[in-house]
Amino acid sequence: MDVEGEVPASAAAAVANGLGGGSEASPAPFSAEQLDVEAYSSQYSGRTRLARLLFVADRCGIEAMQLEALRMAYDDIKKGEDVQLHRDVALKINGRLGPRYGLDQAWVDAVSRRAEQRKEKLENELNGYRTNLIKESIRMGYNDIGDFFYAHGQLSDAFKSYIRTRDYCTTSKHIVQMCMNVILVSIELGQFTHVTNYVSKAEQTPDSLDPIIVAKLRAAAGLANLAQKKYKVAARKFVETGIELGNNYSEVIAPQDVAVYGALCALASFDRSDLKSKVIDNINFRNFLELVPEVRELVNDFYASRYGSCLGHLEKLKANLLLDIHLHEHVETLYRDIRHKAIIQYTLPFISVDLNTMATAFMTSVSMLEKELAALITENKIQARIDSHNKILYARHADQRNTTFQRVLQTGNEFERDVKSMLLRANLLKHEYIQRTGPRKM
Amino acid sequence: MESLEALVAHIQGLSGSPEERAHLHGLLKQADGDSLRAHAAALVPFLAQLSPAAHSLGYLYLLEACVTSGANLSEFGGGDFLVTVADFLTSCSTDQIRLAPDKFLNVCRVLKDQVMQLNTPIRGIAPLRVAVRKIQASPEQLTPVHADYLLLCLLAKQYKAGLSVLEDDIFEVDQPKDLFLYCYYGGMIYIGLKKFAKALELLHNAVTAPMSSLNAIAVEAYKKYILVSLIQNGQVPSFPKYTSATAQRNLKNHAQIYVELSTCYGNGRYTELETFIESNAASFQSDNNLGLVKQVLSSMYKRNIQRLTQTYLTLSLEDIARSVQLDTPRDAEMHVLRMIEDGEIHATINQKDGMVSFHEDPEQYKSVEMVDHIDSSIQRLTALSKKLASIDENMACDPAYLLKTGRDRGGRFDYDDFDNAPHKYF
Numbered sequence: 001m002d003v004e005g006e007v008p009a010s011a012a013a014a015v016a017n018g019l020g021g022g023s024e025a026s027p028a029p030f031s032a033e034q035l036d037v038e039a040y041s042s043q044y045s046g047r048t049r050l051a052r053l054l055f056v057a058d059r060c061g062i063e064a065m066q067l068e069a070l071r072m073a074y075d076d077i078k079k080g081e082d083v084q085l086h087r088d089v090a091l092k093i094n095g096r097l098g099p100r101y102g103l104d105q106a107w108v109d110a111v112s113r114r115a116e117q118r119k120e121k122l123e124n125e126l127n128g129y130r131t132n133l134i135k136e137s138i139r140m141g142y143n144d145i146g147d148f149f150y151a152h153g154q155l156s157d158a159f160k161s162y163i164r165t166r167d168y169c170t171t172s173k174h175i176v177q178m179c180m181n182v183i184l185v186s187i188e189l190g191q192f193t194h195v196t197n198y199v200s201k202a203e204q205t206p207d208s209l210d211p212i213i214v215a216k217l218r219a220a221a222g223l224a225n226l227a228q229k230k231y232k233v234a235a236r237k238f239v240e241t242g243i244e245l246g247n248n249y250s251e252v253i254a255p256q257d258v259a260v261y262g263a264l265c266a267l268a269s270f271d272r273s274d275l276k277s278k279v280i281d282n283i284n285f286r287n288f289l290e291l292v293p294e295v296r297e298l299v300n301d302f303y304a305s306r307y308g309s310c311l312g313h314l315e316k317l318k319a320n321l322l323l324d325i326h327l328h329e330h331v332e333t334l335y336r337d338i339r340h341k342a343i344i345q346y347t348l349p350f351i352s353v354d355l356n357t358m359a360t361a362f363m364t365s366v367s368m369l370e371k372e373l374a375a376l377i378t379e380n381k382i383q384a385r386i387d388s389h390n391k392i393l394y395a396r397h398a399d400q401r402n403t404t405f406q407r408v409l410q411t412g413n414e415f416e417r418d419v420k421s422m423l424l425r426a427n428l429l430k431h432e433y434i435q436r437t438g439p440r441k442m
Numbered sequence: 443m444e445s446l447e448a449l450v451a452h453i454q455g456l457s458g459s460p461e462e463r464a465h466l467h468g469l470l471k472q473a474d475g476d477s478l479r480a481h482a483a484a485l486v487p488f489l490a491q492l493s494p495a496a497h498s499l500g501y502l503y504l505l506e507a508c509v510t511s512g513a514n515l516s517e518f519g520g521g522d523f524l525v526t527v528a529d530f531l532t533s534c535s536t537d538q539i540r541l542a543p544d545k546f547l548n549v550c551r552v553l554k555d556q557v558m559q560l561n562t563p564i565r566g567i568a569p570l571r572v573a574v575r576k577i578q579a580s581p582e583q584l585t586p587v588h589a590d591y592l593l594l595c596l597l598a599k600q601y602k603a604g605l606s607v608l609e610d611d612i613f614e615v616d617q618p619k620d621l622f623l624y625c626y627y628g629g630m631i632y633i634g635l636k637k638f639a640k641a642l643e644l645l646h647n648a649v650t651a652p653m654s655s656l657n658a659i660a661v662e663a664y665k666k667y668i669l670v671s672l673i674q675n676g677q678v679p680s681f682p683k684y685t686s687a688t689a690q691r692n693l694k695n696h697a698q699i700y701v702e703l704s705t706c707y708g709n710g711r712y713t714e715l716e717t718f719i720e721s722n723a724a725s726f727q728s729d730n731n732l733g734l735v736k737q738v739l740s741s742m743y744k745r746n747i748q749r750l751t752q753t754y755l756t757l758s759l760e761d762i763a764r765s766v767q768l769d770t771p772r773d774a775e776m777h778v779l780r781m782i783e784d785g786e787i788h789a790t791i792n793q794k795d796g797m798v799s800f801h802e803d804p805e806q807y808k809s810v811e812m813v814d815h816i817d818s819s820i821q822r823l824t825a826l827s828k829k830l831a832s833i834d835e836n837m838a839c840d841p842a843y844l845l846k847t848g849r850d851r852g853g854r855f856d857y858d859d860f861d862n863a864p865h866k867y868f
Contacts, residue, residue, distance in 0.1 A: 377753045389756040389797045405807040405816075412819050419826055421647050423613050423833065425684065428621070428652055 035060070035320050037068045046251035047150075047188055050076055050085060055325045057092065067097060074101050081115065082153035083108050115152055122148055139168035146181060159185045172205035176213060183220050187252055195224040215245035219253050223326060226261055231334065232269035238262030239278050243287040253326075259288035261327060263295045267302055268337035272345070275303060307342045308361050314338065343372065344381055347393060355391040366391060449473055450488050453500025460537075463499060467541050470503045494530040498538035505530060506545040509552040524565065527553050531569040536576045546577055547586055554590040563597040570594060574607055582613040589623035596630055604631040608640075622648055622659040629666060633734065638674040645670060649693065650685045660689065661696045662729070668700040669734045673741045678704045699725055703738070712742055712767045743768070743777055744786060751787050751800040759796045771796065 037056060041049050050073055057069040070093050077086050090103035126141035146161035162181040169175045179202035186194040199221045202213075209217075222237035239262050245255055266279045279285055280303060289296040294313055301310035314335060322328045343362065347353055355373075359366045373393060376382045385396050449469075456466035489508075492501050505527065527549065539546045550573050557566035570591040577585050588607060595604035608628050615621045625648035632641035648663035671678045681690050694701055699722050706718045719726070719735055726732045746766040750757060759771035759778075768774050778798055781787045788801040805812070837843055 374753045378749065385755040385800075386753060386757075387755040388758060388761060389795065389799075394755060399802075402803070402805070402807060409816070409819065412823055416823060416826060417643055419830055420611055420613075421643070421650070422684075423830065424615070424621075424647060425650070425652060426833070427614055428618065 034062075035065070035323060037065055037072065041069075041072055043247070043254040043256065044250050047153075048250075048252055050080075050082075051188065052325055054089070054092075055328075056323045059323050059328070067093075071097055071101065078104075078107070081111050081151050083111055083115075084153050115148075118148060119145075135168045135170060139165045139170075139174065142168070143177075143181070146185075150185065155185055155189050159189065172207040175205055176202050176209065180213070180216065183217075184252060187220065187223060190227070192224040192227040195220055196228075199224070211242055211244045212246075212248050215242040216249045216252075218242070219245060219249055219258055222258070222261065223253060226265065226326060226330065229330070229333070231265040231330075231337075235262055235265035235269055236278070239266060239282055239285045241284075241288075243284055255288055256291045257324070257326070259285075259292045260295055260321070260324075263289065263292075263299050264327075264334050264338070267299065268334045268341065272303075275299075302338070302342065305345065307346060308363055310342065311339065311363060340372075340376060340381070343376065347382055347384060347395070351395045353393040355386075355393060358393070446488060450491060450500070453492060453497050453504075463538065463541070466499060470500065470542075473503075489526065495533045495535055498530075498534040499541055501530060502534070502539055502542055502545055502549070506548055509549055524553070524556060524560075527556075528565070528569040531573045531576075534576065539576065540579075543577060546573075550577075550587045550590060554594060557594065558597070563594040564600065566594045567591070567598060567600055567603050571603065571607065580614070581610045584612045584615045584617075584620055584624055586617060586620050589620050589627060592624065592627035592631060596627055596634070599634075601631050601634045604628070605635070608632070608644075618651070618653070619657075619659075621651060622657065622663070625651075626659050626663045626666075629663065629670070633666070633670060638670050642667070642670050642674055649689060650682060653686050653688055656688055656692045656696075661693060664689075664693045665697045665700050665729060665731060666734065668697065668704055669731060669738055672704055672707050672738045673734075676741075676745045677708065703735070707738065707742060710742075710746065712739075715739060715742060744781060747777060747781060748787060751789070754800060756797050756799045759791075759798060762798065 035056070037053070040056070041053050044052060053069045053073040053076075057066045057073070060066055060069070070089060074086075074089050074093065074097075077089055086108060087103065090101070093101050095102060122141070122145050126138070126145060129137040129141045142161050142165040146158045146165070149155070149158035149161060159182065162178060162185060165174075165178050165181075169178055179198040182198045183195050183202075186192065186198070199217050202209075202217055218237050218241040222234045222241065225231075225234035225237060238258050241258050241262075243255075245258065247255065262285065263279065266275060270278065279299060289299070294317060298310055298313040298317075301307070301313065318331060318335070321331050339362075346358065346361070355366050355369060359369045362369060364372075370386060370388065370391075373382065373384075373386060377384060377386070383396055383398070384393050386393055452466060452469055456462040456469075489501065489504055492504070494501050508523075509527070531550070531553070550570060553566055553569065557563055570587060574585065574587045574591055577587055591607060592604050595601065604627075608631060612621075612624070625644045629641045629645040629648070632638070632644065645663050645667040648660060649667050651660070653660060668678050703715075703718065703722075706715050709715075716739060719739060723732060726735045743766055747762065750762065750765065759774045762778065763769070763771045763774040766774065766777075768777065775791060775793075778787070778789060778791060782789055782791075788803060790799050790801070791797075792799065
């Protein structure tokens with residue numbers, strides 16, 4: 001991959017501008033070029049890094065990239081203690097990377113044994129604390145068990161342990177810690193309703209929170225809403241995420257992700273004024289956007305009605321976005337929404353639009369465009385009519401007077417019909433109508 | 443028990459004034475019964491002595507005895523008995539027969555049966571139409587004769603004759619079975635006349651009438667309701683809140699293929715619908731609904747073309763054919779032409795270019811006819827509102843009602859009690 005040299009330089013400059021320090025200069029993965037697996041994964045830590053690497057390996061379809069991802073995943077897993085993941089990765093590699101990257105049974109056994117021992121120890125300690133009824137120790141005990149399960153990939157057990165600490169939390173700091181743990185596990189489990197709940201719980205603590213924590217919570221909330229397809233809310237959460245997030249939440253999300261997710265959701269769901277005030281003029285979010293210059297260009301193009309180049313940027317980004325674990329299932333929907341919005345916005349200021357010019361602006365053929373427009377008109381998103389003979393789109397404003405008359409007559413008819421049948425039914429009931437079960441066939 | 447001659451003499455003598463008639467009525471009631479029927483055969487010559495118009499009540503009793511005697515009516519009077527009955531129905535006096543309504547209804551029923559047996563339903567139409575008007579206490583009342591009359595009209599294919607009876611609104615019903623039959627036959631008559639909107643109203647009443655147990659008429663009515671809904675509106679509405687629970691639960695089970703038909707229609711693909719109909723043709727035929735189902739099929743084209751008028755100003759015939767799934771542009775042209783002639787869309791066909799231009803509805807709501815139409819609608823609706831208000835008032839004064847609501851609410855009255863008009867229309 002020879003483009004590696006170029007990308008980090010520009011991105012490093014961008015990072016220096018926006019973040020000013022922090023951890024290593026991470027190149028922007030969401031660029032038009034092919035995904036650099038190593039750079040991509042270096043943005044993350046913990047289990048999300050493994051999950052993302054595996055996802056990329058599954059989806060990318062390019063052998064070299066796949067092997068690269070699997071190799072890195074293998075190395076990382078060896079540093080951890082998750083036996084099941086080790087098995088999975090070994091299976092996937094299937095011997096393609098040589099003998100060093102096969103199933104290491106010895107390591108597996110050693111780790112499992114150690115895990116058993118540690119688990120027993122932790123459980124004994126916890127029982128001890130429970131009999132002593134020292135709240136703080138019990139809480140720490142459950143926390144430790146939760147961490148243990150998490151490291152070993154037993155996520156639902158980890159979840160349960162973290163939830164248990166709730167009863168023993170005394171200060172708001174404890175509560176926040178518990179919420180963050182739960183959120184982390186829930187995101188990985190994909191249970192985004194829990195994420196939303198615990199985010200609101202954490203935000204409601206009486207003490208004021210550390211801005212980094214606030215940013216983390218916002219990002220998590222955005223992620224939850226994205227998964228639940230509530231794009232507008234997700235966009236709002238993402239653009240409100242403070243820049244303090246930096247690389248502090250790398251076990252879940254990278255700042256570039258915040259930028260991309262936020263921008264795409266905003267483009268798909270915000271109206272023009274919101275887009276201007278919350279995204280383009282938002283100084284805070286601008287810092288994020290600097291990390292992914294392509295996306296920044298995209299947003300500006302959309303706002304300036306340069307739809308051709310905007311859609312072009314989107315197409316280039318698509319391949320890499322499909323490799324992202326949180327975004328991949330929403331890419332199609334978001335793209336479609338953005339495209340529709342672009343078309344609607346294009347036609348809004350005009351009384352008549354020549355379909356040929358519009359087709360070149362949107363880089364599509366006239367017949368495809370006509371079909372798209374017909375669909376939008378049927379959904380009542382555009383008030384217009386197509387002159388298929390001359391290939392012109394005419395704006396159409398409903399005649400208020402006529403529609404009022406029509407509606408009046410219709411309401412009158414419905415009223416008459418409904419009242420008559422109602423009187424009839426009332427009469428039937430009045431005679432205390434009991435209907436005999438008649439013969440089966442008339 | 444008097445002899446027949448004496449009875450006839452009484453009838454002739456006491457049919458003058460209302461008091462006499464009341465006395466006569468008493469006598470007749472005494473004389474009534476199986477004994478009279480036993481002499482049925484002998485009654486016929488006596489009938490000739492009486493005049494149906496002046497002696498309606500007595501005539502009625504004797505006539506009813508004859509017809510319910512169980513003897514074969516075609517033997518009576520050499521097959522002209524039908525004429526006698528028809529005569530009576532046409533010329534009898536309204537006040538007199540109202541004293542013995544159930545006998546009158548029996549006579550009508552027998553007439554209908556006889557006419558159907560002889561396979562000449564058309565003979566029964568005129569007498570029954572008169573009979574309907576005579577027996578009705580008010581134009582808003584439903585009688586069993588209504589249902590019989592509509593049935594005869596249907597069988598004789600004289601749909602227009604049925605219209606005169608259907609145009610009255612019915613508000614009072616004694617027998618539930620009559621209502622179902624009335625709505626069902628009435629719906630069928632309107633379908634025959636292609637007045638689908640009115641058919642839909644009647645069938646809707648049949649389907650949503652209060653019923654504690656399912657009846658076959660409602661099931662058949664529901665099947666036709668689905669089909670007419672599809673033709674008229676393109677979709678079948680869900681049951682409104684006031685439908686009885688029995689209907690909501692059970693009707694769909696009995697009309698399964700119709701429900702599937704409506705979902706297939708909703709998908710909008712003509713060929714699918716066609717194959718579905720062909721595969722189920724036998725069951726549609728056995729319900730006698732195949733003709734209606736075919737109309738549903740052709741309505742699908744119409745609906746698709748109408749949707750196009752919403753989106754396009756001009757469209758080529760090939761594009762129309764493609765989007766509506768017709769085979770050739772010629773077919774498309776024919777369909778569009780027919781729809782223009784029926785007034786269902788407003789368009790012009792340009793044959794040179796092969797283009798169709800769609801226009802807006804030219805109705806400007808400025809003409810005199812439109813003003814008249816609106817005016818009459820307003821008057822009709824005001825009258826209806828007044829009626830509704832008066833019924834509501836009556837009910838609010840009803841002691842049983844007050845007792846029940848008073849008990850529920852503990853005697854307090856809120857602002858809501860003083861509000862009469864339905865909120866939906868604000």
